[in-house]
Amino acid sequence: MRYAHRAESNYEYSNSTKESSDECYAAESMIPGVNTHPMTQIEPETSNLKKMSIITTTGLTKVYNADQVPVHALRGVDLTIDKGEFTSIVGPSGSGKTTLLNIIGGLDEPTEGKALIDNTDLTTLSDRKLINFRLHHIGFVFQAYNLIPVLTALENVSFIMQMQGRSSRECREKSIDLLKEVGLEDKINKRPSELSGGQQQRVAVARALASKPAFVLADEPTANLDSVSTAELLDMMLELNEREEMTFVFSTHDQRVIDRARRVVTLVDGKIDTDEKR
Amino acid sequence: MFVNILKLGWKNVWRNPARSGVVIIAVLLGTWAGIFSAGFFNGMLQDYLHKQIELSIGHMQVEHPQFGDLYNPKYSVSNSNEIVSYLEAQPYTREISAKSIATGLAQSPHSSFGVTINGIDVEADTSLAIEQYITEGEMIDTTSRNPILIGIELAERLDLELRSRMVLSFQDVTGEITGGAFRVAGIFDSFIDQFDESTVFVLQSDLNRLLGNMDAIHNIRVDMDDLATAEMHAEEIEQAFPGVLVKTWRDIAPDLRYTFDMMDLTLYIVMIIIIIGLVFSIINTMLMAVLERTRELGMLRAIGMNKSRTFSMVMIETVFLTMVGAPGGLLLSWLCITYFGNVGIDLSAFAQGLNQYGIGTVVYPSLTWSYYLNIMLMIALAALLSALYPAWRTLKLKPVQAIRKFN
Known part of the structure; x- marks a missing residue:
């Protein structure tokens, strides 16, 4: 079986040091200048990559049992997100946004249906493989930044690459590149407490990108930011989206984010109500 | 990665300096108190034993x-x-x-x-x-x-x-x-x-x-x-x-032999009691540290830190927390035992009571090196045992619940 590749980014990552414990990560790109992504089936031409599905959910259903009363958080969600999309998932509270993000982030299991990420059905992975999958395929950005407070910006970004088993030198170099990318080259040795909310969220984005993920999942990333920081963060992410074809999936209530999203999926009562591409 | 987890564990110890400081001081004082009191009682008993042997029975006696x-x-x-x-x-x-x-x-x-x-x-x-x-x-x-x-x-x-x-x-x-x-x-x-x-x-x-x-x-x-x-x-x-019949001090004074044999055990029992107290203090602190970092630990698990690494991180953090105070306590107790072992501790105010038990009024604390070494090993073991429960709690974390809708 051959494995797919993704277009090389200007912060190209080597897969050579990815953890070998999981057989899924054994593959290396045989195509010069093209970066591999494990577990993704090969596509013939890079021109088709924009159309390549990163996320595919089929009949996704999630039922919680709260006090013996079943609560239907998702009711058969069919959703496909292609590589390079900048998608907002919106909807009122209780509509199932978070549940959907949890499932496509490999943090929760559906009651029924499938969630294919990079052509891997998450529901078939063991707990250990799922953790490994998240480490290598999914970048997370959290509403409250969730940086490790005792580590500097550089160390926060490096940490995820260290978990992937990359060399210290590579981790440092790539982290500096990423922090430059998000405009924080002068803050690399600052701890989160020394950074503004917007800066912390930029570090969080750099961290999410550090694992060289298939896509970045962000839950209300601007909820704690002021309008200036929100605009700056969105500019940065849109630039990354355009330049690197990095796929972003947000859940948000923030109209400023919704306005700038290229695709807006609206959930109502656990179902997709509208799916607007702009 | 292990080195990075070691570094992170060390930094986590100092995340809340006041709380960690209290535990470190508690371990230091507990170790000092346990060892110094052991040295004190050991000095007292050694004095008693040696005086008994010196004055009345010697090491061997030859008789008809x-x-x-x-x-x-x-x-x-x-x-x-x-x-x-x-x-x-x-x-x-x-x-x-x-x-x-x-x-x-x-x-x-x-x-x-x-x-x-x-x-x-x-x-x-x-x-x-x-x-x-x-x-x-x-x-x-x-x-x-x-x-x-x-x-x-x-x-x-x-x-x-x-x-x-x-x-x-x-x-x-x-x-x-x-x-x-x-x-x-x-x-x-x-x-x-x-x-x-x-x-x-x-x-x-x-x-x-x-x-x-x-x-x-x-x-x-x-x-x-x-x-x-x-x-x-x-x-x-x-x-x-x-x-002739040759009797050793152990044959002549079985009570002394018993005292001698029980002395070590008694000293260790005192130290074990102190260590148990410290273990609960450490578990309490580490549980607080883990519970207040539920979201962070959930985030780490979400982004791909596996269970063994989160477990190791908390274990290492607990061991660091314990082992920072313990050497200080050992050093302090060694200094005290060495100093008072030379100048003695005057207990003449209690002379009457002590003399009834054959104990001198000036006590010279003393302790063997093996006791210090064994105490260090016991504290290290206690640190590992203390770490188990808080670290085990991290295994129970579900990332999705820990970070609550990613946050």
Whole structure:
């Protein structure tokens, strides 16, 4: 079986040091200048990559049992997100946004249906493989930044690459590149407490990108930011989206984010109500 | 990655300096208190043991097999000179003291009391331990007539003073009651009340004349450099002289042997109790640290940190938290034990109570290196055990619940 590749980014990552414990990560790109992504089936031409599905959910259903009363958080969600999309998932509270993000982030299991990420059905992975999958395929950005407070910006970004088993030198170099990318080259040795909310969220984005993920999942990333920081963060992410074809999936209530999203999926009562591409 | 987890664990310890500081100080003080009190009691017991051995029993005693507990004076060691010569030639021998012994009644015009009468050869025994405990008068010698050395407790009981006359009555070698009048030449205070009350020293020539056997030697006491080899050498002597019984200090004073054997156990029990207290304190602190970082740990699990790494991180953090304070406590206790081991701790305010138990009024704390090493290992083990529960809690974390809708 051959494995797919993704277009090389200007912060190209080597897969050579990815953890070998999981057989899924054994593959290396045989195509010069093209970066591999494990577990993704090969596509013939890079021109088709924009159309390549990163996320595919089929009949996704999630039922919680709260006090013996079943609560239907998702009711058969069919959703496909292609590589390079900048998608907002919106909807009122209780509509199932978070549940959907949890499932496509490999943090929760559906009651029924499938969630294919990079052509891997998450529901078939063991707990250990799922953790490994998240480490290598999914970048997370959290509403409250969730940086490790005792580590500097550089160390926060490096940490995820260290978990992937990359060399210290590579981790440092790539982290500096990423922090430059998000405009924080002068803050690399600052701890989160020394950074503004917007800066912390930029570090969080750099961290999410550090694992060289298939896509970045962000839950209300601007909820704690002021309008200036929100605009700056969105500019940065849109630039990354355009330049690197990095796929972003947000859940948000923030109209400023919704306005700038290229695709807006609206959930109502656990179902997709509208799916607007702009 | 392990090095990075080590670094992160160390940084996490200092995340809340006040809380970690309290635990570190608690571990430091607990370790110090446990070890220093162990050193104190060890010094006290060692003093008691050594004084008992030094004053009354020595390390080995050679006797006639039938002399036994009844102290019948007719059973003397027949070849005592030969045995003494043999023992003097042995490299392990430090001191030899050959005594004649009788048990009898000490009487004064006011009262009487049962005593053990030791007949000592002051010219042959140049280093009699009792001499250093004489508080009034002087050591008995051959220039006086029938001198006697008595303990301060007996002096009080019989209302005797220096140069007072007293009478000793006892059985001679033929079984007849005999006795003689003695004059108090000196009074000793060994700080062991029972010894001071029931032991007297007279000249061997005086006692043997009254016993009716001028050559009587009932007990040859041997002091050695190494207490632990007493059993081995006792067997050698018995093989060399089949007609004698050689008893070690352990045979003579089983209570001392028991005390000696129990001492280590007691010291460890004290330390274990302290460590258990510390373990709960550490578990409590680490649980707080883990619970307040639920979201962060959930985030780490979400972004791909596996269970073994989160488990290791908390384990390492707990071990660091414990092992920062423990060496400080060990160092502090070593300094205190070394200092007070030289200058002593004066407990003269409690002299009366201590002397009843045969303990001196100045305690010199002491502890062996093996105890320090064992305590360090016990604390390290306790640190690992303390870490298990908080670390296990991290395994139970569900990332999705921990970070609650990613946040």
